[in-house]
Amino acid sequence: MASIEKGMGTGKKAAEPTKPDMHAKDLVPKDDLYAPPEPTFNIFGKNKSWGMLLGWAATGSQQKTDAEINRLAEILQNPEFDPKELAGMTAQRAAKEIEKEDANSTLLSKFKEASITIEVPSGTPNTPPKPFEVPVYSELYDSDVFIEEHDRVQRAKTDDPLCKRKKIIAAIMLWSDSTHLANFGTAKLWPIYMAFGNLSKYMRALPNSGALHHITYIPSLLDSFQDHLKAWHPHWLKASHRKDVTAHCCRELMHAVWRFLFDDDFLHAYQYGMVVRCLDGIERRVYPRIFTYSADYPEKQLLATIRDKGLCLCPRCLVTREHLHLVGWAVDFQRRVTEARSFLWDKVVSAREWIFKFGKGVKSKYVEDELKDTSSVPTLNVFSQRLGRDLDEPQEFPLAQMLVPDFMHKFELGVWKSLFTHLIRLLWATTPDGSTVMEFNQRFRQVPTFGTDTIRRFAVDTSEMKKLAACDFEDILQCCIPVFDGLLPDDAENRQLLKLLYRTAEFHAFAKLRFQSESTVEHLTDVTVSFGKLIRKFKDDVCERHPAVELPAEAARRVRRAQAQDNGVASEAPSLSSTSGRRPRELNLSTYKFHSLGDYARFIQLFGPTDGYSTQVGELAHRLVKRLYGLTNKRNVARQIGNRVQRRELSSPEPLTSSAPPARAAVQAMVEDRTSQYTHQVSARKSSNFLPKLKDHLLGRKMGRAFDGDNHDDFTDEDRNTVHIYGERIYQVGSCRFYFTTYDNRRDYDVVIPNSRPDVMALSQADNRDVVPFWHARTLGVYHAKVSTTHPNVSPENRRVERMTFLFVRWFGEEPGYRFGFKNARLPKVGFVVHEDEVENFAFGFLDPSQVLRGCHLIPVFAEGRTDELLPQRCEIARQLDTDKETDWTNYYVNIFVDRDMVMRYFGGGVGHLDQIRRQYHDEGTAPEAAESSEDEVETEAEMGAVVGGQGGADNAQPVAPVTSQSRANRTGTGEEQNGEEEEEEEEGVTDDEGRLSEASDESDYAGDDDDDDGRYASD
Known part of the structure; x- marks a missing residue:
C-alpha cells in the first residue's frame, strides 16, 4: 500500500477533458428536466437534538411516558453530565460495577415528645380551670411498649464494659405478603419488608419515601417437590398424607428463612447492641427490637405455628371456635388476656421426636395428642427460639403481641364485606323479583362525590360487588345508611338495620x-x-x-367451580335468577375476622393507631416489585428484582425541595355586570333580592359586625348606597379551596365546586349550639369584587378599596323534632330552608369564605322522596346537582363518617380542632343542657383564608352566624310554634342526650341495653 501511495503521489497529472460548448440539456425546457428531491421537512428545523430525543421515545419500549422523557432531557442538560464518560458504557457493564460497591446505610433516629394541655371546668365561680394530662396515641415511638422497652434497654449489658454511649432502640416493624407479579401467568413474589418505628408514620407510609426496606424474598416450594417427596418415601403417596407433609414443609421453610436472618451477628446486636454513628455525628449504641409484624391470616398461621381450621383459630389467644362470636362480652375480653397464646416448647419438641425419630406422620395420633387442643403444629418457632431461648439470658418472646391485628383484611374485606353481602341476600329474600335490589343500585348511583378521591361515583351496580378493593368497601360503608333506609318492609326491622349500620361505620371510623x-x-x-x-x-x-339464599352470582360461581372440578374446564354456568338451585346462607359470626374486633382497642394502647402497622403499607409496597418485574427477562425474577431494588437505594437522592405548592394568580373565569348577574340568577325568583342582600353582607363585613345571616334591619337604602363596587363588576370563579387543620394536626383542604361539590359547613352561632354544632349551606356561586364604602361608621382603614370574596349560598336548616347523635345512632338530618316570603327570605344568602370550616358530604334521604314545596319555581342555579330542576330532595343526611376528621368534629376532642364542641355523653343523666351554653365558651377555629381560583380569600373575617334560629324555623313554621312544641315535650319530662326535649325512645345502645345479649354481658 505504501509503494502504491508513493507512486500515486509522484505521478504526472492527467490531462483534463475539454468541455463542450453546448450541452444537450440546454435544448430541453427547464420544466421537463429532472429535479432532485427536496430535503425532508424537519419540524424542529436545525434543532436535531429534539428530533433525536423524540425519535428515541417513539421507538423501542412503549412504557416511556412524557414525564420520563422530560426527566431524561433534564439529565442531559445537567451541567455535571459529560457525554464523554459514556464511552464504552453498556447497561450490563454498569450494573456489574454497581453490584461491586457496598451499600452503606445510616440510621436516622429522632424522638420528639410533647405534652398536651386542656382546660377542665372547675364547677366553682371565679375558680380558674385546672389543667391535666390526657394520654394520646399517635406514633410507635411514643407508645407504652416502646417506652417500656427503652427503659429496659438502659439496663441491658454491652460487650464493652467501658462504653458510655447512649443506648437507643431501633424499632423494627415488619410486613410480608405474597403477591402476583402479573395479571396472567403464575409469576409471584413473597417479599418481607422492614421499616423503622423511629420514623414518623406519615413519612413511613408514603410508597415513594424509601422508608420501607426489602430484606428478603421468601422462596416457595418447587413444583418438583412432589416428585422428590414420592421418591423419598412411598408412604406419602396418599393424598391426605402428601397434603400434610407439604403444609409442614411450608411452615418449616418460612421459619428457616427467618432463622437465616436471625444469625449470630443479629443475636449479638440484639443482646449487646451495635455502635452506630448517627447523622448528627454522635455514636450511639443501638439495640434492634421487633415490635410489630403485619400480615394476613394465612401468614399469621405460619408465623404463630398454628394449624389451619383448628380448634383455636386466633394466633394471639386460645379462644375456641364456639366462643368466637362473643365479641363484646366481659368474659371475651378476659379470655384474650388470661388465655393468651404462648409457644409450647416441650410439647412441640416431643411431637417432633415422634415424627423424626420414630417415623410417625405429621398428623398421627401421637402428634395430635400433644398439639391438637391448642391447634399447634410440630414446627419450632424461630422467634421464640432465637429471640428467647437462645439468648444468654433466656426470656419469653412476646409472639402473640407481635402479630398485630390486620384491620383492612379482617374488617373492611372481612366482617363488613360479609355483613354487606348478607344484606344484599336479605333484599333478595324480601323481594325475590329483584325490585328492591334495583332501587338499591339506583340510590347508590345518586350518591354525590366528595373530595378529590374520598368518595367517588358509584357507577356500576353496587350489589354485584365486581372487582371491589378494600377502599371500595370502605366507601360503601360510609355512604350506605341513606341507601338502606326504607328498603326493608318492616319499620322496626328498618330501624334495627340503620342502627347496626351506624355502629358499623362508627367502629370503622374510630x-x-x-x-x-x-x-x-x-x-x-x-x-x-x-x-x-x-x-x-x-x-x-x-x-x-x-331466610336468605345465595346471590345469583354466588350460585353461578359455585356451579362453575363444580363443573371445572368434574370436567377440568370451567364452562359458562346458566343464569340463576330464581331461588331454585341456590343454597341457604347464614350470617356467620364464628370466624377469626369477627373475633379480631375485640383486639383493636388494646393494640392501639400498645402500639398506637392502626394505620401505623396496617397491611395497607405492605400492599402499596408491592407496586414497586410489580413495576420492576416488567423490566426483567422473566427468569430468576427474585434475583433481578433484588438487584434493581439495590440499585435504586444506591442512587443518589434528589435534593430536597420545598413542599409548598407554587402560587398561582387568581383566574377570573367569568366577568359579569352586577345588573345582569342579578337578572341571571334571580329572574325565576325575584324574592332573592340579590343586590340589596349583597350590599348588606359587604357593609356588615366592612363595619366589623358579626355575621347574622344578612338580617341587618337597621340598614337603609342610604346605607347601602355608601357601598361602591369597583367598575360596577363582580367576578365569578369556578371553585374555591378551603384550608383547615385536621384533628391530628395536619393541614388539609377541600375544594368546593358549585356544580359538583358545593356543600360547606360553618360553625354554629345559635343558642342551641350543643344541639346543632354546625350550619350547612349549598354553594351556588363563588364571587369576588373590589369594594369600598363611605359609611361613617366604618373605620378609615376599612373604607379603602379592597378585594372581597363571598359565596352565594342556599341555606339548610335542621329537621324539627329529629334526634341524632352518637347515642341515638342517627345521622344528622337537614333540609333546604323554605322559600316563602319575597322580602324576608332566609333561603338564600351570602357567606364569608373565611368562616367556612370545610366542605361537607350531604346524601339525600331517598326514603322521603322529593318535593316542590321548598322552592316552588323552577330554578336551575339553585338545583345545579339535580337533573330534576323542578323539585328538591325533602331532606339530606349529613354524612359524618365521610372521613375521620368529620367524625371528630362531631364527637369533639380533636387536638387539631380549636373550636370547643361540647362532648356528647352516652350515659343517661349526663347530657349537657343547651341552656348552659354561653358566648364566652365558644371559640372559633383560626382557619386560613379560603383560596379562590388559587389565591387568598377575603379580608375582614368575622365570626359567622348564617341564619338565626327563628329564621331556620321557617322550614316548617314559626319559632313560637316550635317553642310551644318544646314546652309540651318538657312537661312530659323526657330529655335526650343532647339537651333537647323530645319523645321518649325505646332504642338503646351500650351496656345499658335491655336485651338478651346485654344480660349475658352484664352477668359476665
Missing part, C-alpha cells in the same frame, strides 16, 4: 383514627360492645325471619 386519645379508645371499646350485641341481635331477629 378504629382507623390516625390520632387516638384515652377518650377515643374508651369510646372504641364501648362501640365494640354495642356492635357485637347489635349484630348478634340482628342475626337472631331479622335474619331468622328472612
